[in-house]
Amino acid sequence: MEEQVHEKKALSRSQQRRLDDIVQAAIKVFDRDGFEAARMADIAEEAGVAKGTLYLYFDTKAALMEGVIVSTIIPALEKIGDAAGAEDGPAKERLARQMRIAAKRMASPEMAILLRHMISGGEQAKPIVKFYYDKVVQLGLEHIQATLDYGVKTGEFRKEVSEIDPLVFVGAPVYTGVWNILFDDMQALDDEKLIADYLDSVILGLLSK
Amino acid sequence: MEEQVHEKKALSRSQQRRLDDIVQAAIKVFDRDGFEAARMADIAEEAGVAKGTLYLYFDTKAALMEGVIVSTIIPALEKIGDAAGAEDGPAKERLARQMRIAAKRMASPEMAILLRHMISGGEQAKPIVKFYYDKVVQLGLEHIQATLDYGVKTGEFRKEVSEIDPLVFVGAPVYTGVWNILFDDMQALDDEKLIADYLDSVILGLLSK
Amino acid sequence: MEEQVHEKKALSRSQQRRLDDIVQAAIKVFDRDGFEAARMADIAEEAGVAKGTLYLYFDTKAALMEGVIVSTIIPALEKIGDAAGAEDGPAKERLARQMRIAAKRMASPEMAILLRHMISGGEQAKPIVKFYYDKVVQLGLEHIQATLDYGVKTGEFRKEVSEIDPLVFVGAPVYTGVWNILFDDMQALDDEKLIADYLDSVILGLLSK
Amino acid sequence: MEEQVHEKKALSRSQQRRLDDIVQAAIKVFDRDGFEAARMADIAEEAGVAKGTLYLYFDTKAALMEGVIVSTIIPALEKIGDAAGAEDGPAKERLARQMRIAAKRMASPEMAILLRHMISGGEQAKPIVKFYYDKVVQLGLEHIQATLDYGVKTGEFRKEVSEIDPLVFVGAPVYTGVWNILFDDMQALDDEKLIADYLDSVILGLLSK
DNA sequence: GATGAATGAGGGTTCATTCAT
DNA sequence: GATGAATGAACCCTCATTCAT
Numbered sequence: 076m077e078e079q080v081h082e083k084k085a086l087s088r089s090q091q092r093r094l095d096d097i098v099q100a101a102i103k104v105f106d107r108d109g110f111e112a113a114r115m116a117d118i119a120e121e122a123g124v125a126k127g128t129l130y131l132y133f134d135t136k137a138a139l140m141e142g143v144i145v146s147t148i149i150p151a152l153e154k155i156g157d158a159a160g161a162e163d164g165p166a167k168e169r170l171a172r173q174m175r176i177a178a179k180r181m182a183s184p185e186m187a188i189l190l191r192h193m194i195s196g197g198e199q200a201k202p203i204v205k206f207y208y209d210k211v212v213q214l215g216l217e218h219i220q221a222t223l224d225y226g227v228k229t230g231e232f233r234k235e236v237s238e239i240d241p242l243v244f245v246g247a248p249v250y251t252g253v254w255n256i257l258f259d260d261m262q263a264l265d266d267e268k269l270i271a272d273y274l275d276s277v278i279l280g281l282l283s284k
Numbered sequence: 285m286e287e288q289v290h291e292k293k294a295l296s297r298s299q300q301r302r303l304d305d306i307v308q309a310a311i312k313v314f315d316r317d318g319f320e321a322a323r324m325a326d327i328a329e330e331a332g333v334a335k336g337t338l339y340l341y342f343d344t345k346a347a348l349m350e351g352v353i354v355s356t357i358i359p360a361l362e363k364i365g366d367a368a369g370a371e372d373g374p375a376k377e378r379l380a381r382q383m384r385i386a387a388k389r390m391a392s393p394e395m396a397i398l399l400r401h402m403i404s405g406g407e408q409a410k411p412i413v414k415f416y417y418d419k420v421v422q423l424g425l426e427h428i429q430a431t432l433d434y435g436v437k438t439g440e441f442r443k444e445v446s447e448i449d450p451l452v453f454v455g456a457p458v459y460t461g462v463w464n465i466l467f468d469d470m471q472a473l474d475d476e477k478l479i480a481d482y483l484d485s486v487i488l489g490l491l492s493k
Numbered sequence: 494m495e496e497q498v499h500e501k502k503a504l505s506r507s508q509q510r511r512l513d514d515i516v517q518a519a520i521k522v523f524d525r526d527g528f529e530a531a532r533m534a535d536i537a538e539e540a541g542v543a544k545g546t547l548y549l550y551f552d553t554k555a556a557l558m559e560g561v562i563v564s565t566i567i568p569a570l571e572k573i574g575d576a577a578g579a580e581d582g583p584a585k586e587r588l589a590r591q592m593r594i595a596a597k598r599m600a601s602p603e604m605a606i607l608l609r610h611m612i613s614g615g616e617q618a619k620p621i622v623k624f625y626y627d628k629v630v631q632l633g634l635e636h637i638q639a640t641l642d643y644g645v646k647t648g649e650f651r652k653e654v655s656e657i658d659p660l661v662f663v664g665a666p667v668y669t670g671v672w673n674i675l676f677d678d679m680q681a682l683d684d685e686k687l688i689a690d691y692l693d694s695v696i697l698g699l700l701s702k
Numbered sequence: 703m704e705e706q707v708h709e710k711k712a713l714s715r716s717q718q719r720r721l722d723d724i725v726q727a728a729i730k731v732f733d734r735d736g737f738e739a740a741r742m743a744d745i746a747e748e749a750g751v752a753k754g755t756l757y758l759y760f761d762t763k764a765a766l767m768e769g770v771i772v773s774t775i776i777p778a779l780e781k782i783g784d785a786a787g788a789e790d791g792p793a794k795e796r797l798a799r800q801m802r803i804a805a806k807r808m809a810s811p812e813m814a815i816l817l818r819h820m821i822s823g824g825e826q827a828k829p830i831v832k833f834y835y836d837k838v839v840q841l842g843l844e845h846i847q848a849t850l851d852y853g854v855k856t857g858e859f860r861k862e863v864s865e866i867d868p869l870v871f872v873g874a875p876v877y878t879g880v881w882n883i884l885f886d887d888m889q890a891l892d893d894e895k896l897i898a899d900y901l902d903s904v905i906l907g908l909l910s911k
Numbered sequence: 912g913a914t915g916a917a918t919g920a921g922g923g924t925t926c927a928t929t930c931a932t
Numbered sequence: 933g934a935t936g937a938a939t940g941a942a943c944c945c946t947c948a949t950t951c952a953t
Contacts, residue, residue, distance in 0.1 A: 109404050111320035125935040195318045195404030208470050239481045246455025261417050272448045276486050334918045527822050529738035543914040613736045613822030626888050657899045664873025679835050690866045695903050752939045
């Protein structure tokens with residue numbers, strides 16, 4: 076996951092634009108065909124450059140995949156990472172906000188690429204998986220844990236909630252991402268309602284009083 | 285998704301053993317490398333047969349993948365399908381049982397292959413995805429919906445629960461499957477506890493009384 | 494073109510029948526698909542025997558091809574060779590008979606196989622081509638030459654006819670064979686009329702008196 | 703039989719040279735080994751290019767065969783097609799010219815390839831056979847028929863000649879082509895004399911007055 | 912002898928990567 | 933730097949031939 080671009084320093088305006096074009100094209104093609112089936116020629120055409128040009132910016136197809144992740148997905152994750160960590164409002168609302176953010180994140184086409192790559196890729200995807208685990212999963216779980224603890228501390232949540240595995244609250248968002256990849260053709264998902272229902276059931280419980 | 289094996293009738297003892305060897309080898313290699321990166325030569329070697337022999341049992345690499353799914357995953361799914369449909373006990377327990385079954389299903393190595401294949405999925409995976417959607421997803425959701433309705437009818441669940449999207453209750457099981465594929469190396473998941481926590485929060489709600 | 498059958502001597506009644514079945518099946522399949530595209534499996538199935546059985550009678554696919562030629566085509570050629578050599582009637586009728594015989598010979602499915610094999614086959618077909626040239630072409634031309642000489646001697650043909658290359662009179666029969674291979678689908682040939690026309694024009698000439 | 707070369711427009715000087723090299727190499731190898739037995743690797747080596755390069759110019763082996771035919775044979779056929787259609791001189795001379803042209807056509811090495819390909823012909827040769835039948839055979843026969851009719855109309859030929867199947871006059875040329883493929887090694891053909899003899903016998907008839 | 916499952920060399924084709932222009 | 937023609941390793945699959953039963 077180190078340097079994909081050979082010369083980090085000098086990137087002229089037009090070079091930067093080319094780089095962006097390539098990354099955007101790669102996103103489109105990786106999303107459409109998956110990493111293995113994606114052809115460098117298609118990406119080049121989509122980007123409006125020659126095949127050889129891709130190799131001026133990325134050493135290999137795998138490096139291009141990493142480049143996509145690093146240059147578009149990571150920043151996006153960081154941005155929503157901040158939002159998720161925001162500490163205001165009651166615990167219930169903080170949790171709701173965090174789940175909505177996570178769901179939105181999982182539903183994006185960039186996330187689809189990342190998920191597909193991590194899931195399909197063999198050994199070669201390992202570094203990315205590790206990175207994702209360390210930088211995103213761990214962090215996200217910490218945010219949720221913090222919210223749960225906060226809710227318990229303020230008395231908003233019942234005491235035992237501190238002991239709940241925070242993964243519980245990532246279920247629906249993850250399912251959102253997977254569903255979008257697999258079944259979107261057959262039955263589009265209403266993200267909003269799913270998360271709302273999820274929150275409802277989890278906040279209120281299913282039992283009648 | 286029909287016949288992979290040319291002559292479904294007669295399969296001598298030794299042929300059946302070979303078929304099993306091939307399927308087992310395919311599971312191992314598909315699991316390790318993913319469908320695209322898996323080499324027929326590797327599968328043959330792993331199975332201890334010649335490359336050509338694979339084609340006596342399966343017409344193509346894709347058919348071998350389907351063979352793996354059909355001969356190992358589908359039966360497993362059917363078995364737990366029955367269990368999930370069992371109608372006894374209070375709704376709360378039926379729901380718990382269904383979620384535990386789903387989680388166990390999603391956590392199996394065969395399911396990992398299926399998930400990976402469907403997600404990596406070029407066009408060739410489409411029929412399998414369709415099959416899975418029709419035969420597993422739809423059915424599972426119906427079982428859960430039935431349980432929710434039953435709980436409402438008996439007064440065990442609050443009235444609005446009928447309106448909840450049953451997908452809500454598949455979140456954790458799915459996450460289980462995905463987690464196993466991605467992060468099992470880094471941090472093994474305690475399926476049991478995750479589902480228990482999930483049920484807890486969903487049944488009782490998070491709020492203190 | 495030596496021995497195709499391993500044990501020339503002992504061939505039980507049923508073995509002889511099997512051999513015939515195989516040769517007939519080979520004719521059918523070679524005729525339909527051509528030598529290269531013909532599959533041993535198809536021939537076996539057509540003959541109602543197992544694939545391995547073919548190899549009890551012929552060492553290789555090429556040997557089977559030779560076997561077809563030797564055991565069916567050569568005898569046929571010899572038989573009509575005799576007829577063509579028959580020395581009776583006026584020269585005009587002898588020539589007509591010879592051309593009709595040649596045309597019939599060229600139009601048979603066995604001849605189609607032989608022609609296709611000799612024409613398509615690379616180096617491997619050389620021995621057969623040599624055999625055919627020595628035993629059939631040369632002989633046939635001698636028969637025709639004899640007829641021409643005879644006609645001149647009896648005063649039936651004009652003197653210069655002795656100098657005509659006898660190949661001239663094989664043109665139509667050969668074309669018959671080639672046409673049957675190539676264009677039979679598109680427009681079936683009326684062999685009889687073609688040869689009759691040919692004889693007409695060649696005997697009478699085209700010029701008006 | 704349409705476009706074999708992907709971009710018909712721009713073909714740089716060196717690309718055109720490569721294309722020619724490939725076609726020449728293909729002619730050589732197809733001629734030597736026949737279509738089926740010809741190896742793309744051999745053609746590439748013969749042409750002095752890498753295997754992959756062949757596929758920059760022709761999509762498949764069959765397309766390369768078509769390319770050979772289109773780029774060398776068809777032009778040749780067209781040229782002589784024009785000559786054959788020329789309407790001047792007495793019918794006798796027109797017929798002679800047409801037969802000489804046809805014989806020359808059939809005797810070329812390119813024609814040998816075409817003939818061999820059509821005759822070996824699996825299903826894949828069918829389109830070429832059809833094309834050849836429609837564009838060459840039909841047209842050639844029409845030319846000859848026109849000449850016969852013309853000869854009858856001017857009184858040069860006897861009346862019944864109109865009824866003669868024009869195929870009669872293609873016999874010798876075709877035999878020329880087949881002979882060259884099969885027996886050239888053993889006894890080279892004197893095309894000129896064969897056609898002259900043929901014309902002689904056909905124009906004058908065999909009978910003495 | 913007969914069988915047909917097993918073999919494995921070999922072929923056409925793809926496509927990531929290179930490099931001369 | 934940009935191009936895209938050229939490369940060639942790699943892969944799936946076929947099918948003539950073998951051999952254990």
